[in-house]
Amino acid sequence: MKLLLSLKKIWMFYYEGFAGQKSWSRQVWLIIILKLFIMFFVLKLFFFPNFLKTKYTNDKDRGDYVIEQLTNPKK
């Protein structure tokens, strides 16, 4: 019961906080959401795959590849 009450208090704290925001605050939230969307759903997904993780399935192959790159660099 006590836990529920505290949870409700916390919920209300955030709820009232968000509800009572000024206009600048709403604007920056919009920017944050837009930014995170572009970063994770556009850039990360389409432009920034992890090079070694997509190329190889295990660490041994990744290590061997890097050693090959370091000892035998090719254009």
Next chain:
Amino acid sequence: MIENFDMSLVDWSRAQFALTAMYHWIFVPLTLGLAFIIAIMETIYVKTGNPEWKKITKFWMTLFGINFAIGVATGIILEFEFGTNWSNYSWFVGDIFGAPLAVEGIMAFFMESTFIAVMFFGWNKVSKKFHLISTWLVAVGSNLSALWILVANGWMQNPVGMKFNPDTARNEMVNFWDVLFSPTAINKFLHTISSAYTLAAVFVIGVSAWYLLKKLNVTVAKKSIVVAAVFGLITSLFTVMTGDNSAREIVRDQPMKFAAMEGLYDGSKGAGLVAIGVMSSSSESGNDNMMDFHFKLEIPNLLSYMAYMDGDAFVAGVNDVINGYTDNDGVIHPPVATKIEMGRKAIHALKNYKQAQKDKNDALAQSSLNELNENFKYFGYGYFDDPYNIVPPISITFYSFHIMVGLGMWFLLLFTLALLFVYKESIVSKKWFLRSAIWNIPLAYVASQSGWIVAEMGRQPWVIQDLMPTLTAVSNIDTTSVQITFFLFLIVFTGLLIAEIKIMLKQIKLGPNHGGH
């Protein structure tokens, strides 16, 4: 071997990283510094109970909130780039970017979602004391969340406490404390955060000066100037001190960077510090990177003093580092040609070691391993043909260093004058000072960005000093894709910057009487 690298790919990858890091760094220092200034203002409010201080705190908190929100998560892009564009490097550094960075990220997330929420939503809902503690925790927490990334950067400049494992091609941590408490890392952290405090103090004084010029919010502006000027004076002294310590560290661990910072081609005993210098477009040595000085004003013996606390000490120049020298501590620095030779042996030994393992030739594996260990210290040199390949771009390093230091001295004067004029109650009539204070805001950013240019351009051609040159760190991917993302970032970040400036200017115009947040 250098001809085996696609330099256009290397250059575009560098340009992309520089662009994103520099944009990211536009947002970070104001967050780090303003958080403390706000905490001090709120402490005064809680101590005095004067509602004017609450208004002041809430106003600067609004500007902090805007800057924080626009800048938050922009650093994650750098991590994307590590995985995609710098995969050889990310693999090679191993542990250093692993767990500690993740722990820090999780801590920052919880801190931000809890204490920043209290800071903004908690007025009149939680006790004054709890609110104040939350504000301080945000200040301390945000600064601590810059710690590990700077430790990692420090390690790249001075790789201690780790050991290379040739089986996995990764560096493994042998001594966490050596990595954390490396003097390079400590100085870097302290100089970075104190310079961020200085920038924030300049920002507060600049915005307040605008109010005074417009005769708006005069009390708020004057009180803000007092806090910012005292804070700025203390922190800029600390910035000078930590910068000086960094320089002393660099002369030992990165002597080529030090020589470039000062445009010192031939070292000498009792070397003078170039206070002001202009490089010409001609070069007696015939090396385009080592331009002669058109004009320079030198303070005798000061460079030797700065480097070794001894005005007569020998300081090495670019040519000394290339040809080898014994430094003032008696440490022998071999000629770069020798290091190149050793680097080649190390690379060759690593190759042989892997082949011997494949062939199950234990004796060859062991002897190759021994050879690798003997020469590993200079592994990265093996990729270069000409010793002068290891000289960083000198003029950009020289100018950035001098701009940063010059501005650092100027800010000391700015804070002193601000305090003096407030004390004499004449600040409102000092229009020239108020106007110049506004112009100091962009100058603080110039100083801060110049600092990173010194640190990062000055250490070229290395991503990890002596071990990994930038050209071997990049992933073997298509240059076009790097070009596309470069321009994508340019658009996204410029958009963010415009949004930041617009929203901030609007709030500044509305002023503290608008009720903060």
